[in-house]
Amino acid sequence: MATLEISGRNGFKGQELSVNTEQYKCTHCEEEFTLDLIKNTIGIKVLSSTQTKNINLVLPYLNSYRKDFALDTCLRKAHFISQIGVESANFKTFAEYEDYSNPPGVFSSSPIVINKTIVDSLKDNLTSIFSILDAKGVEITKTNDQLSTILLEEKPSIVDKQLYGKYTGETDPKDKKKKISKLIKTVLKEDKSKDYEIYLKPHTYFGVPLLSRAYAPYTGDKRGLGNGDELTRDGWKFKGRGLKQLTGRGNYVSFTDYRNKTTFTGDTSGAINFTEELPGKALKGKYLLLSDNEMYATQSALYFWNDGTKKNKKFAKDHAQDDDIDMVIKCINQYDTVAGKTNRKNNYNRAKAEEVFNIIRHFDLMLQNGTDVQKIEAKAYLEKQVLKKDARAKKILEDYEKENPTPKT
Incomplete structure (x- = not known):
């Protein structure tokens, strides 16, 4: 036990608490991803053969890498699957579709x-x-x-x-x-x-041509993709690929740098430049590995989760641990459509449910077994859920209060 002075937003400034300093670790945080967890997150009752195949292809890598690449808590796992479910079109593909009728980028809506x-x-x-x-x-x-x-x-x-x-x-x-x-x-x-x-x-x-134009730079372009102009074909070469749909030459360069200095358990393929062209073969380069190979498809998504876009000085993995779905979306794909962002939120609402990643259970266990600081965190989370009319959270807090009544002042 130790004494801890807590100050700040929780209203305990200057108050000394008797603190259990042994951090509680939720055992469910360490559980592996399964096909059913993913299926229930994306809300598909019956997966197609393609979806089943793709999920089973990436599962070994997700589970092999999860502890080292910030998929190590119930919250992070739920948020991550919610995002890549949308990015991969519910695991139907590891490459961005090209059949746009209303493509992004510089395309005009008038002649x-x-x-x-x-x-x-x-x-x-x-x-x-x-x-x-x-x-x-x-x-x-x-x-x-x-x-x-x-x-x-x-x-x-x-x-x-x-x-x-x-x-x-x-x-x-x-x-x-x-x-x-x-x-x-x-x-x-x-x-x-x-x-x-x-x-x-x-x-x-x-x-x-479509993707080359969609992802070519234009006047006022704020995407920062790092692509050359339309005729370089960079937009197609570096279109969305992998579980995250990594997009743009700049991101492929950053992934190359990240991967080549990072250890991915079991990967013995050595350094790779994912922007490299194959000599004498038009539109055939190592960028295709992100969509053709499930290991690199997974690695590229984990790169972006850990070290991709930063918002409010935090990466997606950090906003996930804060349970801030809006900031997670901004990190992963701030340019998504309204419908796409809604789908991400719907996925997360399913992911946090009792029969899936069960986020309420996580905070219930923390409230019952955690340090005093963890209990404060758990109580704050559950109180937020009560405001959202969550009956489970309300009962947990009521039962906890009966067993641990707040001292009267």
């Missing part, structure tokens, strides 16, 4: 003039995007190179996300169930008669 960067970026796909019709409405076959020349000369305007992302076409006025190509420019002869028309065709998305 802009098609420029050389756009043409060069989409040069291999132009025949899938555009068609040329003569004055009689007959399509004229054009190559990608010919279309490049026409577009740069005529400079039609268009909402650029309709070029890169999936475009379903315009409703046919003659048949409301049909989609047709959209006229974007009529080109006239010198005598003002129609020469030909440029149409935007319904088409699929084009992942490499």
Whole structure:
């Protein structure tokens, strides 16, 4: 036992307490991740074969690394799974999807003039995007190179996300169930008669150009991704990969540095530069390891959890231990949509429940067995839950008060 003077927000300034200095360690904090814990956190009653496979692939690494990489408490485990559940699309993928209809980044929502960067970026796909019709409405076959020349000369305007992302076409006025190509420019002869028309065709998305543009820097860009311009293809190379969906060349560089000076138990693969290109192979580099290999997918997520974005001078792991879901989200992905942030919070509400990571149980055990400082922490947490109408927390505090009545002053 020891004497401790407690001061500050808890109202005990100057008061001396008899303190048990032996820290209580919740045994459940040390329990391993399981498939059921993850499934219940992401709220999927029946996992697909892909989800089951992916979870089982990363489980050995999560459990091997958890003690050394701040997955060592009930709170941290619950918050971590809540976040990576959203990042990995409920463990369906270790790589960011590319089928955006409303992509992030510099994409316009009003028409802009098609420029050389756009043409060069989409040069291999132009025949899938555009068609040329003569004055009689007959399509004229054009190559990608010919279309490049026409577009740069005529400079039609268009909402650029309709070029890169999936475009379903315009409703046919003659048949409301049909989609047709959209006229974007009529080109006239010198005598003002129609020469030909440029149409935007319904088409699929084009992942490499799309992600390259989405994650390229632009005026006013505050993301700090460290990517080169659209034509470097950095946006696609360093798109979201791994359990965390690590994004941007800068983050891949930081992960490389972190991993190469950190010991991951059982990993004998040595130093790796995750930004390295494979010689002579376009768009084939070691960045693909983050999405192709479950060990690196897990390691990259743990890097970001421990040493990624810092908010209010704390990393995600620290905000998780403070049980601050909003700050955890800001550290992991502050640019997520409203729906994405809601999904993260919904995951955490499931994760903290009695049948999952059971956070109330954690603080109940701390209240019953912890040091005086731990008891204060546990009581404060449970009181917050009472304000949120949590019946379990209310009963725990009521029972504790009966057994340990507060001295009357």
